[in-house]
Amino acid sequence: MALTPISTVNNPPIPYTGSIPGGLTPGKQIFIQGVLPMTQDNFVVNLQCSPQGYPQVEVALHFNPRFNQGLVVRNSHQKGSWKKEETYGNFPFHPGQPFELIIAVETSQYKIAVNGQHFTEFQHRIPVHLVNTINIAGGVSIFCVRFDAPGPVMPACQPQNFGYGQPQMMPSGGYQCPPQPVIGFQQNYTEVVNPSVPYVGDIPGGLAAGKSITIQGSLPLSQEKFAINLQCGRQPYPQLDVALHFNPRFNEGCVVRNSHQGGSWKNEERYGAFPFHPGQNFEVKIVVELNQYQIFVNGQLFVGFQHRIPFHRVNTLSISGGLNVLRVRISNPDMATGSSVDESLASIYQPSSATPSYGTGVAYPPSNTTVLQNQPIIYNPSVPFLSGIPGGAVPGKMIYIMGNLASMPSRFNVNLQEGTLENCDVAFHMDVRFRFGRDVNVVVRNHKSRGTWGSEERSIPFFPFSVQSSFDLIILVEPACFKVAINNAHFLEFKHRLHPPARYSTLKIDGDLTLTQVRFQ
Template sequence: MAGTVYNPQLPYLGGIPGGVHDGTQINIQGTPHPHHHQNMFTVNLKCGASLDPTVNTALHFNVRFNEGCVVRNNCQHGSWGSEERHGGNPFQRNVPFDISIHIKHNHIKISVNGRHFCDFNHRIQMHHINTLHIDGGVGINSISFGGKGHGGHGQHHGHGGGFPQPGFPPAAASFGPPAGSMMPGQPMYNPPVPLTTSIPGGMTPGKMVCISGIPHSVCQRFTINLQCGPMTGEDIALHFDVRMQLPGDSQQVIRNSCMGGGWGGEERQVPYFPFQPNANFDIMIMAEQGKFKIAVNNQHFAEFHHRLRPLNRINTLNASGDIRLTQVRFQ
C-alpha cells in the first residue's frame, strides 16, 4: 500500500496520497464503540481539508445503529443530495470491521468485511476528492491507501480482500508499543501528507510533539503548524516553515505565529541547517511554561516564546509540503 495510518485520533482529517483516480482503494479497519449513546460513525470523502460540513463531500457514509442502516449521500455547494439507505447495517457495536472503498470510473464500490455492500454513483467528479474524514463513535486501527496510481498493485495481504492486519508495522521506528494496541501515546506510522490531526488533550507544559519524515528528492519547502483547530485560517501558535530549495530563500527555517489572520514577526536565526533531500529527520517540539523548545535529530535547534495563550487552545497538528512522514507521536 502507498501509505498506512495506524491508530489515528478522531476526528481524523487527512489527505489522500496521489489524489483519487479510477482504481484508488482506501481500506479502513476499526471497531465501533460499545456505548449505546454513541449511535453513529461517519466516513467522508471530501473535496477540501476542512471539518466544515458545507465543504463539498463526494461520499458521506454514515453508519447509524439506532436506525439499523447506513446512509450514503453527498453534499455540494452546501446542499445535501438524496439519501440512499438500502442494504441494512452490516456493522455491530464492539465488533471489528474492515471497510474497502474502491473508486471506479462511474461509481464508488464499498465492501464490508470482504463482502460487497453497496455502490454509490459519482455525483461529484472523482478528481475533486482529496481528503478522508472519519469521526464518531468508533476506534480506528488502520487506514491504508492503495490501488492504481498509488503503488498498491498486488500488494494486499491478509483476510477480507486485502486489509492490513493490526500489528507492528514494517520498518517502524523503535518508539512505542505495537500498532493496534491503542495505548496512550501510540504513534501514527506513515500518515499521508498533508496531515491534519488532533493533539490529544491539547498542548500543556511538558507535552511533546515528535515528527519523523524524509524530504522529497526535490523539496522546495515543508511546514509544520501547531494550531487552534483543524481548519484553514485558524490561529497558529507555532509556524515552523522549512525552506530548502525555495528560489531566493533557500536553507531557511522560519518560525512565526498567526493570530486573527495577522502574521507576527519572523524568527530566522538558526545555528545550522539540519535538513537534506532524501535524508531522515526527527523534529521534537516540547512545550514549556514560557516557550517551545525545538530539537532536530536529537540536537537543540531553536526556542520560540509563546505568543498565544492558554496553551490548551493549541489542539491540532498540521504538516504539509514536499515530505513523506514516517511517524508522528504525542507524549
C-alpha cells in the same frame, strides 16, 4: 496466540466501500484509525452483506456517531428498512481529534471499543457469516483500516466467547501463520512470521536512530552459513549497496561483517567469538545507533559495526542461507531496547506531564480496562496533514514527526494552530526553506494572530535537514516556550506569543515531504 493480520487499507478515500477478506467469523477484529474534522459532523461505519446501496443493502451493524445529538446510534437495516436503534452510552468522540475504533466479532454479538476502552455491545441480528463488506462515510478522514483474524476457528462445540484480544487457544499441533506484516495503530512494530528463505522485505519508513530489527530462527544440524543484509534497495549485485552484511560462517568459525558499495565489497571485520551452534535456535537483534549498529546475539551484545553508508538510506532487509526464520520484527525507536543510543528520539525531552487517552491497536481491550499510557501513532499519513492534538498544546505535550524529504525540496512547514480555517491563529509556525525565493537552508519561526504574521525569527545554530533523507522532529510544549529537537539533538526554542498554548489544538504539516509517522504524547 496473536491475531493474524489479513489485510490493511491505508488512507482510503471517503466514502469507502471495500470487501472484508474472508468475511466475518467469531474472533475476527476490525481496526479503524482516523481523525475527525474540527466542525461537528457525523460519520458512519457499516458492516454489510453486500456493496449494494439503500434500500437493497442488508446492514448487520450500523455504527453512527452523531455530534449534533451527542450520541452514537447502533442499528441494522433489513428487508428494506431500519430496525430498532440503540443509543445508550456516553459519547467518546471529539471534533478535531484522532481516534481508534475496534470491532470484535463474537459468537452472539459485536463488541466495540473506542480509544482503547470498551464502549458497547451489539447483539447479532444478521448472521455474521453473511457479512462481507465494510462501508465508511461522512465527516471523517481515515488513515488505516485493518482486518485481523485469530487463526483457525474452534469447532462449534468449543466456547468462542473469548475475552477481548484473547483469541481461541492454538491447536496442539500449532498453526503456521502466513508471512504477512503487522503494521498497526500504536502497535509500533512490523512483524513477519515464518517467512520463506531467501527473504527480501521492506523496512517500513527506513531506518532511524533507535530502531531495531530482531530475527529469530533455527539452524540445521549440518554446518551451514547464512547472511543478514541491511540494503539500500533490491538491486542485484554488483549495483546493490549493502550497509551491513552479517555473515556467520560455520566452516571458518567466524562472523564476517562488511559493506558493499560502488560495486565491490569493502574491508571485512571478523573479530569476536562465534556465538552460533548447529541445530539450535538463535536470536539476532540489530539496533541502529547514531554512529554504528549494535548487534546482539541471544540477548548478549556481540559486536558493533560503524556506519559506512548513512543508515537513512537503508530500506530493505534480506536473509539468505542455511537457516529457518521463525520471526522477523522491526521495532520503531520507542520500542527498541538494549540500545545505548546517546539521546534516542524518545528521551531527548522528558515531558512534565502526559494526557494519555488512546488504545493500542493490538487487540480488543478488556471491558474493565483503564486508559492506556500511549496515544495514537499515525502511520504514513498523506500530506497536507491536519489533525487535532489530543488535549491541546498543554505544557508537557510532545509531538513526534518522522518523515522523508524529496530530492529537490523547496520548503515544508509545521503549524500549531487554533483550528482548520486558512486564516486561523497560529501559535507556532516553523517553515523549513531549502530553496524558496532568496532563502536557502533557512528555518523561519513565527506566529499569526487575527490574520497578521508577527516578527520572524531566523537565527539557527545549524541547518539540520538533508535532501533525500529521513528526519525525526520533536516539539515539546513547555510553560514558557516550544522546544524543537531534530534528529536526536536540541535545535531551537520559540517563546510563547499567544496564550494559553492549550488553545492551539490543531497540527498542520504541509510541503515537500512524505510523512512516515506522527505521534502525540
